[in-house]
Amino acid sequence: MLKKPTSAYVHIPFCTQICYYCDFSKVFIKNQxxxxxxxxxxxEIKAYEIRDLRTLYIGGGTPTAITxxxxxxxxxxxxxxxxxxxxxxxTIEANPGDLTEDxxxxxxxxxxxxxxxxxxxxxxRHLKQIGRSHNEAQIYSTIDSLKTAGFHNISIDLIYALPRQTMADVEENVKxxxxxDIPHLxxxxxxxxxxxxxxxxxxRGKLNLPTEDLEAEMFEYIIQQMEANGFEHYEISNFTKPGFESRHNLMxxxxxxxxxxxxxxxxxxNGMRYRNxxxxxxxxxxxxxxNHARLSEEVLTKNEQMEEEFFLGLRKKSGVSVKRFEQKFGLSFDDQYGQVVKELRAEGLLSEDKDFIRMTKKGLFLGDTVAEKFILG
Ligand code: SF4
Structure with missing residues (x-):
């Protein structure tokens, strides 16, 4: 008997605006x-007989664009x-301004x-330039309304390295x-x-983006400020107060x-990645x-599954568990990856303690370049 997943993602593909940077699966809501x-x-959900879930995530698009x-x-x-x-x-994703009282x-x-x-x-000014329809005042009023209604597990997404964004702009955003006073960013x-x-x-040469160096400086500043203010940098792009990690994203x-x-x-x-x-x-x-809408289905080989374990797992501060790896794949971690880990450790990109392999700060800044070394070729 195959084990059923205990998490589900539900997609609402409608938006009240189309942002200039977005390639998600979405459409303008009017007349849909x-x-x-x-x-x-x-x-579709009924057909999968989804029942025992630990995490459920409604994303988009903009789930709150519907009435x-x-x-x-x-x-x-x-x-x-x-x-x-x-x-x-x-979890439900929402946009400031969409969340009316009703x-x-x-x-x-x-x-x-x-x-x-x-x-x-x-x-x-930047919100307009990236095609968003909300404004700063709506951010505060939405968060106030959510808190008043009793929601305290609130997270926000921020984007840095926007066109024409300066370090001072990032400092202001972080402040x-x-x-x-929310627990997750x-x-x-x-x-x-x-x-x-x-x-x-x-x-067309009309997007004035910050240089790579400035972008790295922004990232460093963000990490430093968040940690100084009691947030744990638990994944490359995610910060949490103790106990508020996104359980769905950790999955x-x-x-x-x-x-x-x-x-x-x-x-x-069941070992198959699919897309609707x-x-x-x-x-x-x-x-x-x-009753289903799967367009592409790909059954992963054992090697592909192992590669993904690293691509995804190294994003976390806690890293990849050697014990879990060996239990899951039924082979020796050292035989499989001992040499790669040794090399990356020598370069100061990975560290290893007790059971876990994780990125060093230097490794974090290189991100996928480190994870790519785990591709089995
Ligand atoms: S609201 Fe979100 S999903 Fe919709 S266009 Fe903007 S970024 Fe994309």
């Missing part, structure tokens, strides 16, 4: 068949399926216990983020993705399996006809 989509989503009534439909039908006694963390009331009435807000920056550097407005601008970095539901969502079950159809109409049709 949202009700049909939510119905199909619940059908309060639709949100209520989604959350109540989801919770009907799930064994709430087992559910430790239930939507917050729906969240409050549901099993959601964590809210992740796409703040990105506090600077109104304002700390003043929110994710800070990502801007990544240029294909088929985005920003990539086009870049090609990804632990290379565990999960259900992925919704248009364009990815999942990982992206365009809404294709997704709806597939669910109508077959």
């Amino acid at each position: 068949p949202v009700d049909d989509y939510l119905e199909a989503l619940i059908r 309060a009534r639709q949100l209520d439909y989604l959350l109540s039908h989801l919770t009907e399926q799930i064994n709430l006694d087992m559910l430790e963390e239930f 939507k917050i009331a729906v969240l409050k009435d549901s099993a959601v216990n964590r809210v992740s807000l796409g703040v990105q920056t506090f600077n109104d 304002k983020a700390l003043a929110l 994710s800070l990502y550097s801007l990544i240029l993705e294909h088929h985005t407005v920003f990539m086009n601008k870049m090609r 990804y970095w632990d290379n565990d399996e999960y259900f992925g539901c919704g248009a364009g969502a990815s999942g990982y079950i 159809r992206g365009p809404i109409q294709h997704y709806l049709k597939a669910i109508r006809e077959t």
Whole structure:
């Protein structure tokens, strides 16, 4: 009997704006068949017989772009399926400005216990330049409303190394983020993705990005400030007060399996990584006809699974557990990776203590370059 995943990701692909840097699976919400989509989503979840979940994550897109009534439909039908006694963390992503009082009331009435807000920056000028529709004042009012409603497990996303952003801008963002008095922050550097407005601008030489050196300085500043203010740097881009790590995201970095539901969502079950159809109409049709919408399926070889264990696991401050590796793959860690670890340790990029292999600070700044050494060729 195969073990069923105890985590699920649910995708809501609608947005009220299309940001200039975004390559996620999403569409502008106007005139979209949202009700049909939510119905199909619940059908897909039922078909997987998802019941005993430890973590559930509704992401997007913008889950809070749908109406309060639709949100209520989604959350109540989801919770009907799930064994709430087992559910430790239930996150929903939201954008400042989208969370009206009636939507917050729906969240409050549901099993959601964590809210992740796409703040990105506090600077109104920069918010406009990256295509966001909220402003600084809305960030504060949304967080106030959430706290008043009793939500304290709140996380925000911030992006640094934005076009024309200076070190002083980053300092101001970090200061304002700390003043929110919330227990979790994710800070990502801007990544240029294909088929985005920003990539086009870049090609035309019109995107004034900070240099790599400045970007590294920003990262260093962020780490230093967050740690000085009681946050643990528990993953390359994530910071937490004790006990507020994102359990769902830790599941990804632990290379565990999960259900992925919704248009364009990815999942990982029974050693198979899959991706669902992206365009809404294709997704709806597939669910109508077959109850699932998987477009691509890839069964990973043992070597690929081992590589992923490192690619994902080294992102965590705690690193990769040798014992867990040996139990999971049934082979000697030393035979497999002893030499690579020795070399990377000699270069000061990895450290090893007790049972764990982890990145040093120097290794963290190189990120994937270190993880790539674990590719088995
Ligand atoms: S960044 Fe978020 S809100 Fe903006 S377009 Fe992408 S999914 Fe939508």
